[in-house]
Amino acid sequence: LQRDAKGQYLFDLLCHHLNLLEKDYFGIRFVDPDKQRHWLEFTKSVVKQMRAQPPFTMCFRVKFYPTDPAALKEEITRYLVFLQIKRDLYHGRLLCKTSDAALLAAYILQAEIGDYDPGKHPEGYSSKFQFFPKHSEKLERKIAEIHKSELSGQTPATSELNFLRKAQTLETYGVDPHPCKDVSGNAAFLAFTPFGFVVLQGNKRVHFIKWNEVTKMKFEGKTFYLYVSQKEEKKIVLTYFAPTPEACKHLWKCGIENQAFYKLEKSSQVRTVSSSNLFFKGSRFRYSGRVAKEVMESSAKIKREPPEIHRAGLVPSRSCPSITHGPRLSSVPRTRRRAVHISIMEGLESLRDSAHSTPVRSASHGDAFTAPGRSGRAESSERVAVIADENYSPADSVLPTPVAEHSLELMLLSRQANGAPCSIEEEKESEAGTPAAAEAEEVGGELRALCPGTGGLGAAQAEQVNKFVLSVLRLLLVTVGLLFVLLLLLIVLTESDLDTAFFRDIRQTPEFEQFHYQYFCPLRRWFACKVRAVVNLLIDT
Numbered sequence: 001l002q003r004d005a006k007g008q009y010l011f012d013l014l015c016h017h018l019n020l021l022e023k024d025y026f027g028i029r030f031v032d033p034d035k036q037r038h039w040l041e042f043t044k045s046v047v048k049q050m051r052a053q054p055p056f057t058m059c060f061r062v063k064f065y066p067t068d069p070a071a072l073k074e075e076i077t078r079y080l081v082f083l084q085i086k087r088d089l090y091h092g093r094l095l096c097k098t099s100d101a102a103l104l105a106a107y108i109l110q111a112e113i114g115d116y117d118p119g120k121h122p123e124g125y126s127s128k129f130q131f132f133p134k135h136s137e138k139l140e141r142k143i144a145e146i147h148k149s150e151l152s153g154q155t156p157a158t159s160e161l162n163f164l165r166k167a168q169t170l171e172t173y174g175v176d177p178h179p180c181k182d183v184s185g186n187a188a189f190l191a192f193t194p195f196g197f198v199v200l201q202g203n204k205r206v207h208f209i210k211w212n213e214v215t216k217m218k219f220e221g222k223t224f225y226l227y228v229s230q231k232e233e234k235k236i237v238l239t240y241f242a243p244t245p246e247a248c249k250h251l252w253k254c255g256i257e258n259q260a261f262y263k264l265e266k267s268s269q270v271r272t273v274s275s276s277n278l279f280f281k282g283s284r285f286r287y288s289g290r291v292a293k294e295v296m297e298s299s300a301k302i303k304r305e306p307p308e309i310h311r312a313g314l315v316p317s318r319s320c321p322s323i324t325h326g327p328r329l330s331s332v333p334r335t336r337r338r339a340v341h342i343s344i345m346e347g348l349e350s351l352r353d354s355a356h357s358t359p360v361r362s363a364s365h366g367d368a369f370t371a372p373g374r375s376g377r378a379e380s381s382e383r384v385a386v387i388a389d390e391n392y393s394p395a396d397s398v399l400p401t402p403v404a405e406h407s408l409e410l411m412l413l414s415r416q417a418n419g420a421p422c423s424i425e426e427e428k429e430s431e432a433g434t435p436a437a438a439e440a441e442e443v444g445g446e447l448r449a450l451c452p453g454t455g456g457l458g459a460a461q462a463e464q465v466n467k468f469v470l471s472v473l474r475l476l477l478v479t480v481g482l483l484f485v486l487l488l489l490l491i492v493l494t495e496s497d498l499d500t501a502f503f504r505d506i507r508q509t510p511e512f513e514q515f516h517y518q519y520f521c522p523l524r525r526w527f528a529c530k531v532r533a534v535v536n537l538l539i540d541t
Contacts, residue, residue, distance in 0.1 A: 001046060008042035014060060019307040022077040024295040027063030030056065036246045039063060039254070043288050064261050065174030067194040067292065069164040073299040075157055076307050082111075082160040085167045088175070092133045095172045095203060102139060105131040106146035107163035111156040111311075116148040156311060171198075171205050178251045180224065180240040190224070190240060190251060192258035194292075197226065199238075207238070211263040218275045219252040220282070221245050221467055226255075249275075253285055260287040267291050494520055 001010065007028070015023040028040040032051045040049060040058065050056050062084040069085075072078045086108055088094045089101075096104065108131060113121070126144040127135065151159065167173055175198065177189035182201075189200040197214060199207035209228050215235075216227040222245055226238040242248035256273050264270060267290050276282030290298070493503060494516060506512055 003045070003047050005046055006042060007040045007044060007046050007049070010046055011040070011042055018076070018080075020076060020080070021302055021304075022072060022074060022295070022299050024290050025062055025064050025066055025077070026080070027061060028058050029061045029063075030058045032246075034244075034246065036244065036250065038250060039257075041288075064258065064292070065194050067262070069168055070161055071296075073302050074306060076309055078157075078164060079160060079309055079311070082163060085164065085173075089131060089167075090133070093172065093175055093177060094167065094170060095200075096170050098139060098142075100166065100170065101132065102142040102146055104163060104166055105129075105139075105143045106151055107159045107166070109143065109147045110151040110154050111159035111163070114156075115152050172200070175200070176254070178242070178247070178254070180242050180251070182241075183239055188240065192255055194262055197255070199240075211259055214255075214259060214263075217252055217255045217259070217273075218282075219248045220276065221464075222248050224248050224251055249283060252283075256285055257287045257289075260291060261289070262292050264291045265293055267294060490520075 011023070011028055014028070015021075015026075020026070029037060030040060030050070031037055038049070040046065046056075062081055065084075066072055066081060069078060069081050072081065085094065089104060094104075105126075109126065109129065112129075124140070124144075126147065127137075127140045131143070132139075154162070172191075174193040175189075175191040177191050177200065180188050180190050182188050186201060188206075191198050191200065196208055196210040198205055198209075209226070213228050213230055214226065215229045216225075218225050218227075219242075222242050224240045224242060226240075228236045228238065230236070242251055252275060260270050270287050270291075272284055272286040274282050274284050492498065493506060493512070496503075
């Protein structure tokens with residue numbers, strides 16, 4: 001990659017490789033050394049956006065979820081969106097009832113392995129696939145029942161289309177969660193969807209604001225402000241606190257891009273947005289792509305033979321590793337897991353040899369692995385809250401991912417509530433296509449802010465003082481600059497021989513004549529006298 005290559009060049013190269021025309025829904029995401037996620041900006045150099053050393057690890061993701069994914073023009077686009085939503089379901093981002101979860105998983109199973117075949121799929125075959133962060137025996141039976149009886153005969157394309165139609169009806173469809181805290185200190189997740197701005201707390205959606213009701217978004221440090229204008233001229237301001245200033249800026253930029261994409265009629269209506277009301281303060285950002293309406297109009301004009309889709313190897317699911325990637329958390333009781341492991345080993349070997357993108361769960365690995373604080377829930381499969389009955393924590397996945405989800409605060413708070421010490425070991429970042437993994441690092445400032453007695457409060461106060469000092473310095477700099485410009489204008493008016501109409505009108509005003517003869521001329525004589533005195537003193541010495 002050339003050093004001056006723009007993000008647009010890399011993105012176009014990738015879409016050409018994938019034979020993808022409806023590319024405006026997608027983007028490239030990367031994680032900096034501080035574990036902060038970013039979207040690659042297409043108007044800037046790729047190398048300059050990377051703070052790490054090459055080779056760079058990036059992730060191809062859905063950036064703007066289609067309002068109606070079933071209405072996408074080409075099957076290749078629907079397939080890539082299907083992979084993204086399947087990943088959302090797998091990482092706990094897509095909340096749904098257990099019945100809906102079973103149907104979605106059955107659609108995935110039908111798309112992955114086809115019709116049910118007793119010879120290839122023995123009893124308990126659905127338990128070998130990981131669809132959600134946690135499974136229960138009851139849910140696995142329901143998935144297998146739907147797959148056997150209701151989906152027979154559906155092609156992979158049909159199953160994926162039905163999956164998209166069902167996922168679109170869920171409240172958390174299109175949610176890319178940003179962990180924050182509200183003004184009361186309660187943990188929350190903010191997200192931008194095709195339909196508006198949402199706030200999730202626990203397992204409930206506590207706020208939903210349509211895009212046409214959002215009037216402004218801005219941030220200052222770690223604080224994010226959302227200005228809302230609702231019916232009857234009612235105006236409210238929602239305030240949330242991000243873990244870091246970088247996370248808050250990322251949240252703000254995502255909000256600006258999503259609002260422009262879904263709300264505007266034309267890309268020519270996009271304007272540069274400032275994060276502050278003062279022109280000399282804050283960040284400036286402008287969305288550089290097309291809007292949703294333009295994308296749909298452009299898609300309607302596509303006329304080509306549908307490209308061939310290689311579902312086994314076109315876009316491997318990085319969030320769904322194969323059986324060889326290590327331990328998985330299983331809620332199936334240990335005795336049953338051993339029996340199932342013996343009875344379906346033959347079928348498991350055939351599934352392992354195939355290139356399915358849904359991960360196969362290993363019973364033997366499940367025996368050997370127990371996660372702290374979860375073993376009790378794993379042993380009691382009937383009372384496991386599978387999908388929507390627990391707190392919304394999409395980052396609380398049992399698998400590593402190349403995208404840092406920043407769930408540190410929630411995990412620490414939950415451990416403190418259970419009496420556990422305030423410490424955490426970070427997941428190793430799994431490289432998309434790279435065998436090496438980054439080692440776990442210390443989470444310094446974040447932990448100090450959450451753990452009492454470690455100086456986090458003093459660091460926060462020092463940071464606020466620094467921000468105040470920087471603001472004062474900026475204000476002084478702007479004031480001095482304005483005074484200097486006024487001084488230059490004054491000198492031009494009084495000392496130059498320019499006789500333009502503008503200057504002539506100013507010089508003929510009584511106020512200017514009074515200022516010139518009573519104040520400026522005496523000041524000029526005094527200043528000239530002082531300069532001559534200094535010059536004479538220098539000559540004498």
